[in-house]
Amino acid sequence: MTITSRVSVLLSTVALGGVLLTMPIMSQTATVSASTTTQLTSNTLALSDGTYQVPLNVYKTGTTNTSAMMQYMNNTAVLTIANGTVKIDVSTKSQADMDMMTSFSLNNYTGVKQGTHWLVSMPTSVWQNTMASHMVIDVPLIGWHEEPNADFAFNTANTTKLH
Numbered sequence: 001m002t003i004t005s006r007v008s009v010l011l012s013t014v015a016l017g018g019v020l021l022t023m024p025i026m027s028q029t030a031t032v033s034a035s036t037t038t039q040l041t042s043n044t045l046a047l048s049d050g051t052y053q054v055p056l057n058v059y060k061t062g063t064t065n066t067s068a069m070m071q072y073m074n075n076t077a078v079l080t081i082a083n084g085t086v087k088i089d090v091s092t093k094s095q096a097d098m099d100m101m102t103s104f105s106l107n108n109y110t111g112v113k114q115g116t117h118w119l120v121s122m123p124t125s126v127w128q129n130t131m132a133s134h135m136v137i138d139v140p141l142i143g144w145h146e147e148p149n150a151d152f153a154f155n156t157a158n159t160t161k162l163h
């Protein structure tokens with residue numbers, strides 16, 4: 001990336017406003033503002049063992065445009081980290097929303113349904129702040145079937161420790 005384009009990225013990021021985010025600019029680390037919906041680039045789960053509430057956004061694959069899935073999902077997730085495993089708990093807004101979801105996976109790890117929650121466990125070593133999801137949606141009443149993908153973005157820079 002050229003210096004000019006780095007500066008434009010910096011300026012456009014500043015323009016978004018919001019939470020603090022650090023990004024390296026020409027071997028220095030500058031602190032700039034960014035929107036809470038900006039995808040974070042860190043791929044390391046730098047959280048100690050515990051349970052955390054984490055802001056969640058779902059984007060259309062490969063973009064930062066909010067996915068249609070956010071109509072159905074709560075915008076926080078709960079991460080439980082223990083013994084090198086992270087259990088990811090995401091939930092739908094209602095049981096009716098969950099009932100349309102026949103299956104769900106995150107980063108190719110299959111989700112287990114529990115009420116309005118999908119629970120997905122994976123090694124902390126494969127964690128990424130943005131991970132691809134795959135799901136199957138069935139609404140028999142209207143004969144609707146789809147198998148869409150979407151990107152799940154977890155804002156682990158902005159967690160609340162629950163216990």
Ligand code: HEM
Pocket residue numbers: 059060061066067068069072097098100101135137139142144146148149150
């Ligand atoms: C829990 C229920 C549902 C979930 C989680 C879901 C999720 C998704 C996702 C992730 C996409 C890919 C595009 C994007 O990320 O925005 C998508 C596309 C689409 N869905 Fe659904 N969907 C659900 C129910 C429905 C229902 C009930 C309908 C229609 C009756 C529907 C119609 C569509 C259509 C037409 C598209 C393609 C248009 C587009 O890409 O924006 N979906 N859905």
